[in-house]
Amino acid sequence: MATQKMLKFVTLKKETPEKRPADQRAQDFAEIYREFADAKAAEQASRCSQCGVPYCQSHCPLHNNIPDWLRLTAEGRLQEAYEISQATNTFPEICGRICPQDRLCEGNCVIEQSGHGTVTIGSVEKYITDTxxxxxxxxxxxxxxxxxxSVGIIGAGPGGLAAADVLRRRGVQVTVYDRYDRAGGLLTYGIPGFKLEKPVVMQRIEQLEAGGVQFVLNCTVGKDLTFDAIRGQHDAVLIATxxxxxxEIEAPGSGAAGIVxxxxxxxxxxxxxxxxxxxxxxxxxxxxxxxxxxxxGGGDTAMDCVRTAIRQGATSVKCLYRRDKANMPGSQREVQNAEEEGVExxxxxAPRGFAGGTKVEGVMVQRMRLGAPDASGRQSPEVIEGADYVEPADLVVQALGFEPEALPTLWGVPELAVTRWGTIKADFRTHATSLPGVYAAGDIVRGASLVVWAIRDGREAAEAIMDYLAQSASVAAE
Known part of the structure; x- marks a missing residue:
């Protein structure tokens, strides 16, 4: 019976793909995890308990049908497993590599909660899509x-590309505008190769191009092309910048060379x-x-920076974070990888300023302790008086997070409504903005977040745009 291929978590232990040795992987930018073999992927997939209420699926922003494609993988039906995984996820090969599964699907796996060790969902997803x-x-x-x-999409990151995929499959003419010379956004230029090798991104962009998606690159909206011009060329526009x-840190000496x-x-x-x-x-x-x-900084971008510095041959790499390890926002798995590779x-x-003159020579560090919880429930860091010291540094990288650019000003569209944080104000269901026929999705709406959320937003916005185009066509026909 097919069910005998599943429910093996009692007899089979959790296994993740082997990691390349730290001293070896720190020498290059290749991905650090080896690929599952066919038998191992099937074996690990067979550990799924096939729960009636799959928390892995409900805690995935895309609500991927995880139990279904795990079962198909266990049964050796890999092509069907891939079809199921890509039905809800535009880029499963990317999510399998960079999603923080420990905080999403795997972290909410029922057998993980029962003490048997989670199903290695991300690794199986990566395996079936690479296959x-x-x-x-x-x-x-x-x-x-x-x-x-036709629909114009501003931004060729994961949100914009996910929307382009959905719209193009419905036969809509799609043009994607981006400021960079290659599509992909942070997938291409922000995430290092040891987490996401660039051919993985490029093959997906080539697939979109082969399917008829047009890319206009090296195009900065508001400079090379006005926002109004893009609106005039298309029936609807999606902002996914x-x-x-x-x-940036505003502290004494912050303008010195060597602070990047x-x-x-x-x-x-x-x-x-x-x-x-x-x-x-x-x-x-x-x-x-x-x-x-x-x-x-203490987020995933900071982890990308410290691990990149190791590979570039830094003599020492230190990461300053104002809270403790338990309270940092970045993935604990990434912290472990960084520590293995030699990051301290x-x-x-926290930085109080920078030592040196025109060239940075060190970071003036304030020692902190955790005090009372703030509004979010996390303990607030407090300065320990008299415990300052200088951390020597030749290169300081600021990784304190991202903020939205002032798009209404940059694009000359003051009527485009934004929130008090500067993000675009959009309906949380339809992603419609204050401008008719203009939608927004991804980080420019929700603030700096995960790739998987941008994919979800892009797919949802594309569906809303399809409804808008249908309504427009209906009105035109009357």
Missing amino acids: AWEEGWVKPIRPSMERPE GVYKIR KALDYLTASNRKSFGDEVPEFDSGELNAEGKRVVVI FVWLS
């Missing part, structure tokens, strides 16, 4: 019927992996080789 690409199961989009309506403005923004630093490194000319990297400005590096974490510490 799908290798076997040629991933086909270009071929709409059953072409439609005359993400949030790219780095929060996380995104600039990561982008330079990723561009080198493509073989691009990067003068800021070659000059040493955005290169950690031979330097004492201090990264300020300096908990309960």
Whole structure:
């Protein structure tokens, strides 16, 4: 019976794909996890308890049909497993690599709660999708019927690309505008190759292009092309720009050379992996080789920066975070990987300023302790008086999070409503903005968040745009 292939969590232990040794993987930007073999993927998938109420699915932002494709994998029906996984997720091969499964699906697995160790959902998802690409199961989009309506999407990150995929499958003409020379947004230039190798992103973009999605790259809206011009060319517009403005430290000495923004630093490194000319990297400005590096921040971007610095040959890499390890926002799995690779974490510490003159020589650090909880329930850090010291540094990377750019001002559309945080104000169901026919999705609406949430928002916005196009066509026909 098919059911005998499942429910094996009692006899089979949790196993994750083998990690490359830390000293080996710290020498390059290749992904650190090896691939599951076919038998191992089936074995680990068979540990799923096939619960009646699958918490893994309900805690996935995309509500992926996880138990179904785990069962199909256990039965060796990989093509069907892939079809089920991609039915709700535009980029399963990407989510399988970079989603914080420990906080989402795997962290809410029923057998994890019972003490048997979670099903390794992300690794199986990555395996079945990589197999799908290798076997040629991933086909270009071929709409059953072409439609005359066109949609312009501003931003070629995960939200914009997810919407483009949904719309194109319905036959809509789609044009994606992006400021960079390659599509993918932070998938391409923000996330390092050791978490997400770039051919994985490029093959998906090529699939979208082969399916008829048009890309207009090196195009900065408000500079190379006005927002009104884009609105005039399309029946509907989706804003999916993400949030790219780095929060900067305002402290004595913050203007010194050697203090850089996380995104600039990561982008330079990723561009080198493509073989691009990067003068800021070659000059040493955005290169950690031979330097004492201090990264300020505790999120996933900070983890990307410290692990990149290790691979670039820094003499030392330290991460300053104002709370303790239990309260940091980044993935605990990423912290573990960083520690294995030689990163030193300096908990309960915050910058008060920077030592040196025109060139940074160190970070003036305030020691902290955790006090009473704040409004979110997390303990607030408090300064320990008289415990300051200077942490020597040749390169300081600011990784304190991202904020939205002032799009109404940059684009000359003051009527585009924003929230008090500067994010675009959009209906939480339809993603419609204050402008007729204009929608917004992803981080530019919800603030800096996960790739999987951007994919969900993009897919939802695409469905709402389809309803809007249908209503417009109905009105035009009357």
